[in-house]
Amino acid sequence: MTLAALLLVASAAGQTPDFVAQARAGTAPYRDVQVARAAGYRPVGPDFPGMGRHWVHPALILRDTLDPAAPPILEYAEIGGQLTLVGVAYAKLVRDGTPPRGLPVPPEAWHFHQGTVEEESFLRSHAGVAHAMPGPQIAVLHAWIWLDNPDGLLATDNWALPYARLGYATPAGAPRDAARALALAAGAGGRAYLEALLHAVGQPNAEESGVLAAIVARHQTAARALAPNVANLEGCWVHLWDDVKVAVRPEVWVRLAAVR
Numbered sequence: 388m389t390l391a392a393l394l395l396v397a398s399a400a401g402q403t404p405d406f407v408a409q410a411r412a413g414t415a416p417y418r419d420v421q422v423a424r425a426a427g428y429r430p431v432g433p434d435f436p437g438m439g440r441h442w443v444h445p446a447l448i449l450r451d452t453l454d455p456a457a458p459p460i461l462e463y464a465e466i467g468g469q470l471t472l473v474g475v476a477y478a479k480l481v482r483d484g485t486p487p488r489g490l491p492v493p494p495e496a497w498h499f500h501q502g503t504v505e506e507e508s509f510l511r512s513h514a515g516v517a518h519a520m521p522g523p524q525i526a527v528l529h530a531w532i533w534l535d536n537p538d539g540l541l542a543t544d545n546w547a548l549p550y551a552r553l554g555y556a557t558p559a560g561a562p563r564d565a566a567r568a569l570a571l572a573a574g575a576g577g578r579a580y581l582e583a584l585l586h587a588v589g590q591p592n593a594e595e596s597g598v599l600a601a602i603v604a605r606h607q608t609a610a611r612a613l614a615p616n617v618a619n620l621e622g623c624w625v626h627l628w629d630d631v632k633v634a635v636r637p638e639v640w641v642r643l644a645a646v647r
Contacts, residue, residue, distance in 0.1 A: 403491060403492075403540065405491070406455050406490065406491050406492070406530075407530070407532050407540070409455035409456045410455045410456060410458065410475055410530055410532045411532050411533075412456060413454075413455065413456025413457055413458075414456075414458065414461065414472065414475055414532070414533075417461055417472055418471075418472045418533070420442075420463060420470045420472075423442055423461055423472075426444070427444045427446065428442040428443065428444045428461055429442060429443060429444075430442050430443075430463075431443045433579070433580055433583060434464070434576045434580065435544075435580065436548070436549055436566075436567060436570030436571075436573075436577055436580055437543075437544030437545055437546050437548055437549070437566070437567075437570070438462055438474070438529070438543075438544060438545065438548070439462040439463050439464035439473050439474070439548060440462065440463055440464070441460050441461075441462060441476070442460065442461040442462070442463060443459060443460050443478075444459050444460070445459075447459035447478075448460075448478045448479065448480065448525065449480065450479075452489055453477055453479060453487060453489035453490050455490060458475035458476060458477050458530070459476070459477065459478045460475060460476035460477070460478055460527070461474075461475055461476075462474040462475065462476060462529075464548055464551070464552060465552065465576075466551050466552055466554075467554070471533075472533050473531070473533050473534040473545070473548060473551070474529060474530060474531040474532060474533060474534060474536075474545065475529075475530050475532060475533075476527055476528060476529045476530065477490060477527070477528045477530070478525050478526065478527045478528075479525070479526050480523055480524075480525060480526075481499075481523070481524050481525070481526045482523055482524070484499060484524060486526055487526050490528065492528060492541055493541075496528055496541040497526045497527065497528050498526075498527055498528075498543055499524045499525065499526055499527070500524065500525045500527060528541065529541060529542065529543050529545075531545050534547060534548065534551060535547060537557060537559075537561075546561075546563050546566035546567075547566075548566075548570075549566045549567070549569040549570035549572075549573055549577075550566065550569060550615070552570075552573045552574075553569065553572070553573055553614065553615070555569075555614075555615045558615075558617050561617050562617070562621050564620075564621045564624040564625060565617045565618075565620040565621040565624070567624050568606075568610045568613070568620040568621065568623045568624040568627075569610065569614055569615065569620055571603070571606065571607050571610050571624075571627075572607060572610035572611040572613075572614050572620075577607070578603055578604065578607050581603050582599065582600055582603055584646060585599050585603070585631070585643065588642055588643055588645070588646050589635060589639045589640075589642050589643040590639065590642065591635055591636075591639050592636075595634060595635050595636070595639060598634045598635075599631060599634060599635070602627065602630045602631060602634060603627070605630075606623060606624075606626070606627040606630070609623050610623050610624075628647040631643060631647075632644075
């Protein structure tokens with residue numbers, strides 16, 4: 388059964404609406420980022436194009452139980468010139484890769500992080516190229532309770548976010564590649580994220596890194612000129628990766644092909 392089908396089952400049972408209501412009630416005060424900071428949340432890692440930036444409350448991650456009204460992670464993105472709460476995430480330490488219990492969600496909605504929360508570790512984990520090792524992991528569940536996600540409430544990425552950042556409505560059925568190009572167009576953060584991802588995953592040498600930075604800058608300019616034309620943005624993203632492939636050694640491209 389697909390994740391979408393499982394979510395429909397949960398919703399039909401009356402669980403998901405209750406979960407969302409509790410999560411919204413508990414986090415409504417944190418729509419003011421200063422209230423979140425006073426409560427103990429702190430920004431960690433980069434600003435992800437399809438997630439925003441994670442604000443983490445370490446003490447809540449270490450709790451034994453999961454509370455829909457008290458997520459350990461808040462996700463903010465700059466929209467309309469101010470930090471805006473767009474979603475939340477639940478996290479719990481696990482040791483055997485088994486999804487936690489305690490929330491009315493399908494097990495398949497959880498994903499896992501391992502190691503530190505340094506920027507490179509976050510980038511590799513969210514790109515899906517981190518290798519699992521024995522030892523503790525952090526199970527993470529995203530819930531897009533403050534910004535509708537066309538891929539579903541519990542999808543890891545929300546590709547409506549690049550459109551929201553620039554004040555555009557999300558086109559129905561818009562391809563993810565168009566949203567990724569739009570994220571690059573959105574500003575310095577989109578460019579910095581993509582450059583960091585190319586470095587963390589591809590491990591290019593110094594010469595390749597310089598060429599890749601120029602490629603990203605060139606396609607950022609192109610994406611800005613094309614926004615918000617979905618068809619042209621999708622092509623812009625494809626052409627960017629065509630240029631990346633030509634610019635790096637084969638072994639670097641093999642690593643990068645997993646995240647293009």
